[in-house]
Amino acid sequence: MNIYNKPLRLCLFVSVWIVLIAACTAPPQAIAPLPVEVEAEAEVQDGSLDMSCRDCNVIMILPTSLRKDTLGLYGGTKGVSPNIDRFFQNALVFENAFAPSPWTLPSQVSLFTSLFPYKHQIMNRETQLQIPDNILTLAEIMKTNGYATAAFTGDEEYNNRRALDRGFDVYIDQEAYLTYGIEHQPDKYDVRFRDLAPHAIEWMQDHRDERFFLVVQAFEPHCPYQPGENAVSRNAQWNNDYFDIEDVGCVSSDDKYPVTGTDRIQVREDMFVDQENVEYIHTQYDGELYNADTALADLFEAVKQLRLEENTIVLLLSEHGEYLGEHNRFMRAEYELETFYDEGIHVPLLMRHPRIKQRTDIRHLVQLVDVLPTLTAMLGVEDAMVAKRQGKSVIPAIENDEVVNPYAFSASNVYTGLVFDEKSTINSIRNTKWKYIHEHFLFNPQEDYAEKRYYGQWHSEKFEDRYYLFDIENDPNEEHNLYETETAIVAELEHELEQWLNSIR
Secondary structure (H helix, E strand, C coil): CHHHHHEEEEECCCCCCCCCCCCCCEEEEEECCCCCCCCCCCCCCCCCCCCCCCCCCCEEEEEEECCHCCCHCCCCCCCCHHHHHHHCCCCEEEEEECCCCCCHHHHHHHHHCCCCCHHHCCCCCCCCCCCCCCCCCHHHHHHCCCCEEECCCCCCCHHHHHHCCCCCEEEEHHHHHHCCCCCCCCCCCCCCHHHHHHHHHHHHHHCCCCEEEEEEEEEECCCCCCCCCCCCCEEEEEEECCCHHCCCCEEEEECCEEEEECCCCCCCCCCECCHHHHHHHHHHHHHHHHHHHHHHHHHHHHHHHHHHHHHHEEEECCCCCCEECCCHHHCCCCCCCCCCCHHHHHHHEECCCCCCCCCEEEECCCCCCHHHHHHHHHHHCCCHHHCCCCCCHHHHHHHHHCCCCEEEEEEEEEECCCCEECCCEEEEEEEEEEEEEEEEEEEECCCCHHHHHCCCCCCCCCCCCEEEECCCCCCCCCCCCCCCCCCHHHHHHHHHHHHHHHHHH
């Protein structure tokens, strides 16, 4: 489906802390990509690589809501990530990495614990659940093994109330911004890589003679898109008679349901965006990524100047993706049904490793829960919980081209803040050919928002189920649901999914 060929009905996700910055009025123009010298792709041959990296440092860079297709290394053509593309040009490029959930909170906990959301149970912002004391996080593993540890974060979900700060010698979140002189408005997500990178670089300089684990996480390019004027966004223009973009924060859309917003604004059915509006939203998103990329250039240069390239593993990944009009959705759309399309869960994963000297594409299925066991195996550090991790080391896929994950899974309770009952779930299984999704949801009978949102067309005391099957090899955009026709494939994937669900809870 080409999203530019029909209007898109929007549900405005308006929050009091969000204001999108309008840009000037000239027509949009793309900037030319900066040149990146990319060596020929490496073929992984049996026994040709040794990924062990004893005593190496680890730097983990975490942009939020980063789509893989915007990066030049994944085929992006707009030139909005020149520094990322250049720094990781001779690195491992994981082509098929998947998040367990299409939004930050459950995915980030999975990343740092190697446990799927149903196991760690942190799936809802309204709860006050923390990572249990008996679950060691990646930072705790590193600390126990003698690493200096630090995290500089810019997203509310990384606030230490989830206990993600455990194991870090230094943990910079909202409570520490003032101490570090970082300007921050408590009711806004506005801490960017430009705010955090200088402090991360200073810490790295102070600890360059030690083994260290450094996490740098910022809000970009998460909505609301506020890039200001830069080489990407300065010529963009918003033109819509239905609503003012300055009153819009994170937007979502669905062509099946009426329009409303999270503050229960009056329902309207006349809000649409056209091709020009969609292009504007794309441009603002690209502008956010361009700002992040510019700020990260200093961090990349510091790695080189401190001569850390030969003893440091550097990863760049995102906890989830972003919708930019596909399937009539924008942003992460976590309040919506149908959020497990690949735009939300197919994520970038890049790893610069001292033993990798040219670009090496890994096409096997990889999951974010695999990051922790892969790193501990590379570093040769002891993990007291190794038997309880639900991810796997993907070193065999890198070294010997072996299949580590015959399937990749995404599964979580639906974020229940306004619309859905806490028992609502979405589960997904995929291999390299097929992808199956099962949505099981109950609208929250305690919230009249559900009635406003869906005009009472759903019975609020009855579960509804939806099923999807996509031939992702021939239908990568997931436009043709084959659930009713490919019954044998459905039965096979349902069986595998049920087996997996029983094994991980």
